[in-house]
Amino acid sequence: MSNPMVCIDAKSVLHGILEPDAFGGAPPHWEAATAAVPAGLPGFLDSATLSARRAAAGLPAERDAALRDVAAAVAHDPALRQFAWYLHWRVFVAPEHGVPWGPPALTRRLADRAGLFYELLALEFPARLAAWHQRQGYPLSVTAETVQQIASFEGNHLRGEGRPGIYGSQFAWLAMYLVNPYVRLGRFEYMLTMHHGVNARKHTQGGQVLALADEGTRVAETGLCLPGDAPADAGWIARLEETPEAVTGFPIDPAGRILRRQVRLNVGAWTPCLKKGMPVLDLHIPAGGGMSWSAVTESFAKALDFFPRHHPDRPFVAVVCRTWFLDPQLTTLLPADANVLRLQRAVYLVPVSPDRNGLWFVFLRDVVHTDPAALPRDTALRRALADFLNAGGKWNGGGMFLLREEMPSPREGVYRALQSEFCNTEAGEI
Numbered sequence: 001m002s003n004p005m006v007c008i009d010a011k012s013v014l015h016g017i018l019e020p021d022a023f024g025g026a027p028p029h030w031e032a033a034t035a036a037v038p039a040g041l042p043g044f045l046d047s048a049t050l051s052a053r054r055a056a057a058g059l060p061a062e063r064d065a066a067l068r069d070v071a072a073a074v075a076h077d078p079a080l081r082q083f084a085w086y087l088h089w090r091v092f093v094a095p096e097h098g099v100p101w102g103p104p105a106l107t108r109r110l111a112d113r114a115g116l117f118y119e120l121l122a123l124e125f126p127a128r129l130a131a132w133h134q135r136q137g138y139p140l141s142v143t144a145e146t147v148q149q150i151a152s153f154e155g156n157h158l159r160g161e162g163r164p165g166i167y168g169s170q171f172a173w174l175a176m177y178l179v180n181p182y183v184r185l186g187r188f189e190y191m192l193t194m195h196h197g198v199n200a201r202k203h204t205q206g207g208q209v210l211a212l213a214d215e216g217t218r219v220a221e222t223g224l225c226l227p228g229d230a231p232a233d234a235g236w237i238a239r240l241e242e243t244p245e246a247v248t249g250f251p252i253d254p255a256g257r258i259l260r261r262q263v264r265l266n267v268g269a270w271t272p273c274l275k276k277g278m279p280v281l282d283l284h285i286p287a288g289g290g291m292s293w294s295a296v297t298e299s300f301a302k303a304l305d306f307f308p309r310h311h312p313d314r315p316f317v318a319v320v321c322r323t324w325f326l327d328p329q330l331t332t333l334l335p336a337d338a339n340v341l342r343l344q345r346a347v348y349l350v351p352v353s354p355d356r357n358g359l360w361f362v363f364l365r366d367v368v369h370t371d372p373a374a375l376p377r378d379t380a381l382r383r384a385l386a387d388f389l390n391a392g393g394k395w396n397g398g399g400m401f402l403l404r405e406e407m408p409s410p411r412e413g414v415y416r417a418l419q420s421e422f423c424n425t426e427a428g429e430i
């Protein structure tokens with residue numbers, strides 16, 4: 001029997017799946033993926049093992065019929081099958097080739113079954129993750145926790161589309177777990193990585209922590225970062241100068257805004273505590289469930305135990321995060337005791353280059369291209385944010401860091417209290 005998957009070039013496949021512009025019309029690594037096509041039916045289309053793989057992914061048994069149906073449709077369509085193999089190969093066989101960003105929605109070809117196409121492919125995740133984790137020596141319980149992301153992704157699709165499935169972009173993200181120390185521990189996920197955000201220094205005697213804006217940061221009058229496409233004359237530009245004796249720059253208020261007041265730090269008194277290239281834990285928040293204070297502290301405790309045990313050669317200096325709910329504008333929209341605001345106060349907020357679509361995680365749709373008046377308003381958070389956007393507000397998102405020494409017992413206001421003395425004074429040497 002001939003192999004229906006070989007010898008179909010990328011252009012014909014994209015045409016066949018009605019997505020000629022996917023991956024800019026030229027999917028990276030196409031030839032390498034095609035060269036690895038198996039002779040028979042690929043395992044991800046095998047209906048005999050489907051129930052077991054679905055169960056391992058933590059999805060309910062009632063998904064089986066629909067997943068079998070989409071598997072059969074893919075198996076019998078050479079273009080879809082070749083495309084499915086390509087994605088499978090990029091994410092699971094050769095994840096080191098990078099996340100295949102921008103997979104197409106496939107709704108033209110598969111209509112309501114498009115999300116199930118990606119869910120079917122995602123069933124490969126538990127086995128691949130288990131193999132990677134085994135090589136890292138991670139406990140089985142951590143693998144099981146991390147696999148919960150599949151059900152969490154399905155939850156997003158259920159809330160967003162009203163039917164089971166997984167969004168293509170979230171499917172593609174699965175590659176990240178297979179090439180990084182990246183695990184779920186309690187409420188949060190953590191990826192051990194290298195810091196690429198702002199640098200911060202700590203006072204050797206007083207213990208104050210101060211972050212300075214990066215050289216050349218374009219700052220709005222609000223103290224938040226300007227978007228890359230802002231007019232050339234908008235806002236102002238932060239400078240940062242380092243000499244062997246001193247660092248001169250614009251401080252970031254721990255409440256998340258850059259202050260237009262230059263300070264000069266004597267490097268003898270201020271030592272780096274967070275610097276680009278240092279190991280950090282990049283925090284991610286899977287959907288599903290809130291973010292109570294105990295969930296935060298319990299998860300931090302697990303991270304403090306796990307990473308030194310498994311990666312002693314890469315001692316992390318801080319937990320960092322960049323997401324929609326670290327935008328300081330949220331303080332005016334939610335009650336002070338909201339979980340996300342409690343977390344904001346316990347960390348050092350730093351402004352980031354705006355991610356206008358960061359609210360995807362709240363509305364589960366392209367917010368930039370949706371009329372704010374048409375956004376769903378079924379929860380308190382959605383109503384507050386929709387009102388903000390409807391009134392012409394722009395969402396920036398934000399970033400944060402929390403130094404490792406604060407993680408065992410995070411405290412609201414910890415950086416703000418230490419900070420207020422010089423964030424409220426005139427420019428000068430400190």
Ligand SMILES: CC(C)(COP(=O)(O)OP(=O)(O)OC[C@H]1O[C@@H](n2cnc3c(N)ncnc32)[C@H](O)[C@@H]1OP(=O)(O)O)[C@@H](O)C(=O)NCCC(=O)NCCS
Pocket residue numbers: 283284285286287288289290291292322323324325338339340361362363378379380381382
């Ligand atoms: C981040 C997160 C855990 C914060 O949750 P929280 O502040 O503890 O939220 P609560 O459970 O206290 O909910 C407060 C209100 O906001 C609503 N809400 C919270 N998160 C919501 C979301 N992502 N989408 C829609 N509504 C949301 C709740 O329904 C509730 O409204 P209600 O009282 O009308 O029911 C939560 O928003 C979430 O799970 N988000 C999805 C994942 C995410 O955003 N990850 C970040 C990207 S890395």
